[in-house]
């Protein structure tokens with residue numbers, strides 16, 4: 001584990017949400033100063049709810065410049081190959097938990113969902129999503145990888161992130177930006193996902209993992225050699241100091257790495 005990976009544990013999810021808010025705001029503002037836009041990728045699972053709590057619950061409105069969602073470009077780090085209104089859709093989750101609750105005064109983000117016309121051809125769906133990235137981030141031959149301003153990732157109880165699962169051959173991909181999977185061990189089986197190089201290519205990369213159900217896998221990721229093979233740990237290894245984990249105390253119970261200098265407030 002690179003010692004520079006930040007692992008921050010907060011007493012409650014409310015505390016976590018406040019610190020995540022400050023982190024995303026800083027990330028937004030530095031992106032605006034670089035290119036007047038904020039290119040962010042989000043995950044599904046437990047993340048959208050915590051993200052909404054962080055971003056849409058101002059702690060002290062007078063003391064900070066607000067988010068300007070009109071300059072946000074929101075991509076999906078992974079998506080299930082289902083209609084956008086399906087209960088399993090990451091888009092639906094992000095829309096209902098977060099996008100639909102953004103106050104009009106804060107602007108409307110540009111959102112890039114998958115092309116559901118390609119539900120029966122998921123390799124084509126992955127290629128089409130890659131082309132979406134190419135259009136926004138520049139031509140494929142002029143940039144080796146799209147650089148996100150912020151990647152917001154989850155960590156499954158098995159150590160998966162995006163739809164990159166432990167032991168998957170997809171983890172070896174070095175060329176493609178977006179991949180398809182038709183045998184996901186977690187339902188639904190058909191999905192598209194950022195490849196590991198893209199999921200590691202953010203100026204800032206935040207993992208959000210809360211609750212006692214994550215403590216065993218966090219121990220493995222942070223405290224063991226074998227855990228280095230897990231998808232989340234591979235992103236830690238590749239991106240090092242660009243990675244920050246936002247966790248609560250239940251998720252890091254027994255994690256030695258969290259007891260060292262990397263834990264505490266950000």
Ligand SMILES: O=C1O[C@H](COP(=O)(O)O)[C@@H](O)[C@H](O)[C@H]1O
Pocket residue numbers: 043044045046047078079080090153154155156157160161162163186
């Ligand atoms: O299937 C998925 O799971 C991961 C982790 O979800 P969580 O509920 O354990 O946070 C999520 O990050 C990913 O986007 C999703 O498709």
